[in-house]
Amino acid sequence: MLKKWILLNFRKKRQLLSPFSSSIFSKPSVSAAKLSSDEPTISFDSVDQTPADPVPEIIANLRNLGFKKFIDGDDSKNLILRLSEFQVDRIIDCLRVESLDLAVTFFDWLKIHCGFKHSLFASFVIAHVLAAKRSFKELRLVLEQILQEQGSGSAPSLCELLLHSFRGFESNREVWDMLAFVYSRTGMVHDAVFVIAKMKELDLKVSIQTYNSLLYNLRHTDIMWDLYDDIKVSETPRNVYTNSIVIDGLCQQSRLQDAILFLQETAGKEFGPSVVSLNAILSRYCKLGFAEVAKGLFCLMLKYGLHPDAFSYNILIHGLCISGSMEEALEFTNDMGRHGVEPDAITYSILAKGFHLLSQISGAWKVIQKLLIKGSDPDIVTYTVLICGYCQIGNVEEGLKLREVMLSQGFKLNVIAYSVLLSSMCKSGRIDEALGLLYEMEAVGLKPDLVTYSILIRGLCKQDKVHKAIQLYNEMCSKRISPNSFAHGAILLGLCEKEMITEARMYFYSLIMSNCIQDVVLYNIMIDGYVKLGNIGEAVQLYRQLIEKRISPSIVTFNSLIYGFCKNGKVADARRLLDTIKLHGLEPSAVTYTTFMNAYCEEGNIQRLLALLQEMETKAIGPTHVTYTVVIKGLCKQWKLQEAVQLLEDMYVIGVTPDQITYNTIIRSFCKCKDLRKAFQLLNQMWLHNLEPTSATYNILIDGLCVNGDLKNADCLLVSLQEHNISLTKVAYTTIIKAHCAKGDVHKAMTFFCQMVEKGFEISIRDYSSVINRLCKRCLITVAKSFFCMMLSNGFPPDQEICEVMLIAFHQGGDLGSVFELAAVMIKSGLLPDKFLIN
Structure with a gap:
């Protein structure tokens, strides 16, 4: 054969x-x-x-x-x-x-x-x-x-x-x-x-x-x-891997009955069933949803005298979690310790995801209560799972409360529990508290590992505390913990995101000199950093360098370069990279196509954009919600709004969920063409799909109402949002203030301006200047003067432009007293009103 x-x-x-x-x-x-x-x-x-x-x-x-x-x-x-x-x-x-x-x-x-x-x-x-x-x-x-x-x-x-x-x-x-x-x-x-x-x-x-x-x-x-x-015919002595490969192959082909028969045939022979073989069958049954069968196989493993490893337990626990048997999953987790197998980070993650998947983090307490009824106290495993679960759904406060309960009952948190809490705190911006937990770990005798330090380094970098991240990195190295590409990448990302590209380059070259760069990940970060700053030349130079070092580029590398060329208007150069991608045995991804489509959208080439979408479907590359958002943006630019709405509805049909940016794109277009009814229908559609509108959504609607002269509804919308404690940005207030100033409704303008100040937004002289300019153009000199005095009383020194506007307004109104009074203020502030004094 x-x-x-x-x-x-x-x-x-x-x-x-x-x-x-x-x-x-x-x-x-x-x-x-x-x-x-x-x-x-x-x-x-x-x-x-x-x-x-x-x-x-x-x-x-x-x-x-x-x-x-x-x-x-x-x-x-x-x-x-x-x-x-x-x-x-x-x-x-x-x-x-x-x-x-x-x-x-x-x-x-x-x-x-x-x-x-x-x-x-x-x-x-x-x-x-x-x-x-x-x-x-x-x-x-x-x-x-x-x-x-x-x-x-x-x-x-x-x-x-x-x-x-x-x-x-x-x-x-x-x-x-x-x-x-x-x-x-x-x-x-x-x-x-x-x-x-x-x-x-x-x-x-x-x-x-x-x-x-x-x-x-x-x-x-x-x-x-x-x-x-x-x-078998060649009489080549088989080993344990031979049978494991056959069983794995049968499982891959979904021939599970054949796999079990083969397992039984080889039982008792020199190289009979192994833990690896049984793990393969366990995994396949669990993936198919047959957790009960998997439990039987687990018992078969014990029958053959095999000792399940952490991987065996994790497979079965995952299968039980997926099938909703959380209590059994916890029981098997507790069983691990009795058989000398310690639960690892994967075990806790599986259990936490199980509770999260079933929205049963609160229900996990019921499991604890059942344990208490049976006379068993919750152990370190149970508490750690709950901490992981709460942190996974973003409820770090509950996780910290559980930590207090554990400490009060004499339990000592393990490294996994601390790492999960640290990660959740970093994600919520509580980096200083996270550092406190790090020192608590050391105080109770736990040694933070590479994962712990990497989480904190990344968290510090995200909060622009790069220098503190580098200090922590040096502290980690002093403890002989060898950093990996994740830790290096966190610092590089932090430097690039702060646009400290020179420092990033120096750090990057220090890693090259110490032979710390073994793969393409760190090159990708640097290339992306240069691209986002518009320096495509340096990005290309780094690409050539990694090729010289025989480091294989990834599709991420090419996506960054393509984005850079497109951003600089060099779409033809970007297109040439597609051939290079294929030479490296890679395939363009959805990100690759989306980048090109966005470039064609900016050029207004809707035909080429739609052709690329068709090409993606032909090659079975699934468009993402970002891809469809770009297409919708292109349709909106061509004022094909009905087609854009139809594509939005099609996204739900094919299982791709639009995000706020997708909706904002269409809503803005309907506002521009003065179809506010349709814009608000789309807002209602967002709520129906449980998609929370962003402050940008409300800014677009308020601006649309103001531009169309419907200040009454603009006011109502803003007040309604305030009453419902919906977070607004400064843009919403400045938009409505300018609109009222332009219409001459001074009282409303003053009211919203005061609200903007009360909300704690940072007010600049430009905000005052914008209002004063509009009031002067409407010849509302008295009110303009009131704003000017408010500006001075709030500690904003006048600039040349705003003073000249006020002087001209006073001069034209014949208010010479105010002219000389303002001139005195200008001279005191170091400004020169000479030409007005001459007049």
Whole structure:
């Protein structure tokens, strides 16, 4: 069956099946020779030696002087650099007979220090040397390099080379086996199967590690069984992982009855059921909602003498939580301790989510009451779960009350409970109290871990307390707690969000110099920071740097760069990045498309925007609520408001929930076209869908009423919002004040201005200037003067512009006394009213 499968998969690659067609045999080296079953294996001894040939001299010197002394010689390096690929092949082949270590050293030196690209023959010679030395890690690296260059479909040509040029080599079986293993690990399954088939023809034994790797790759298919039968027929000793992979494969294929039968068949044998195998079945049953069956399997685990681990318990507890059996979930959590398994952060998180999912945080107290009735006291597990639950729904106060109850009853909080409280307090902006909890932890003898410090560092950065975050970071390092990318990322994010990009760059380079950057995450933060400041040039430079360091970019990297180009109006440059994304084996995400759509929306290119939406649907990339908001914004710009409303309704049908920004976009457009009835209908629709309008929503409606001259309803709306204690921004007040000033309703303007001051909004001279200007234009000089006096009494010194407006108004009204009085105030404030005094 396997042989048939190989033929089917390689039939379309007939050219690859012939070693003569592969480009690797066109090079002028031993590995480039035409190889066929008729031709003898090439021997270097048969090659004519000429007096000018440097190979014998180099080999003799390496043998007599040793590698280091020979390389340090004056002309040695130049001599070696003049060698052809064919001559290098000969040297390496001769050295592997005399000294395995010397062959490897010479091979690596040429590759690393001279940038020499070795032939396939030389690479396979070294592969055999490393196999003979039992250096399997290095052997794997050499073969991975070969496969990276040769790619998928290269198995036939590489097998042909091994067959004809290396058959008599020592450790040839290990090289064949590792080749199949590396093909499998790199995802080239067809090639791995081809190599294994060749090994069977040559009677070369395949290791169980290679079989297991291939079995894992094929576990989603029926071919898994054929391969498993091959393992049994070959009498290759199976290990615990073999059966676990088969069971996992059956679970992945939802063949749970087959998985249990297989489990029973292997029970009692050398490598029978394992905890890993049973965990796989447990997980699948729980995901399908069969928590009761999972409980039975859990008991079966104990029957087979297996000890459930934390993962086993967490699977079952999660299944019980999902099915609503919270009391049983807690009982199993308590059972963990009795079997020597400590609940971990995942356990508490699962339980907290279970209560939250069922909206039963208050109901958790009923569970405690049941425990009390049974004569059991709530333990540390129960209290920790409740703290996690309350914090998860944002009720940190209840979590802190529980902490007090625990302390009063003599319980000592664990690190998990403290970390959850710290996280919740940081999210609610109570960072100083959170720091107090950190010191409390240390006072009671608990050692804060990396997670604890990372939570606080991120919290401090979000509150712009970056310097304090760095102090805490240094404190963490002084306690020999090694920071990870999350802690570094928190500080970098904080610096970038405060627009301290120079400091962020210095910190970033310090991490590079200390080799703390191993992945793309920190690069993404810096690139995004530059992009948001509009510095796309620096962002591109960082992108090039990570490519040079061979750090694989993620889709987040490209999304930031695309946003930067689009923000700078370089949509064509952004489009070119789509090809680069595909070259890196990535796919554009919903964010990628949404960014482009927003750029086209700004350009007014609604056709291109809708075409991208269609492309997303074709590629099965689900648009987000942000994507639809951008489309709605584009439709509103084209005044296609009915289509925008229809799309809003369609979002609910397809299960995408609009947010306040989506509604605000449409409401603003209806206000602009003076259809306030429809705008308020949309406001009502928000309430019907339990979507709380934001202050921006109310600002838009108040502004719409004012612009349309309906000040009566604008006043009513503002007063109603005040009565219902709905939070308003300063914009709502300034909008309605300006409208009343423009209409000449001084009393209302004064009333709302005073309310704005009473609400504690920060009042600036611009606010006074705006009102005074409007009053002067309406020739309401007396009221303007009252505002001016109010401004002075509240400690705002006048500026040149506002004084000139008042002077002109007094002058035109013939109030010369006020002119000279104001002129005196100006002179006292260092302002120059000369031109008015002359008049």
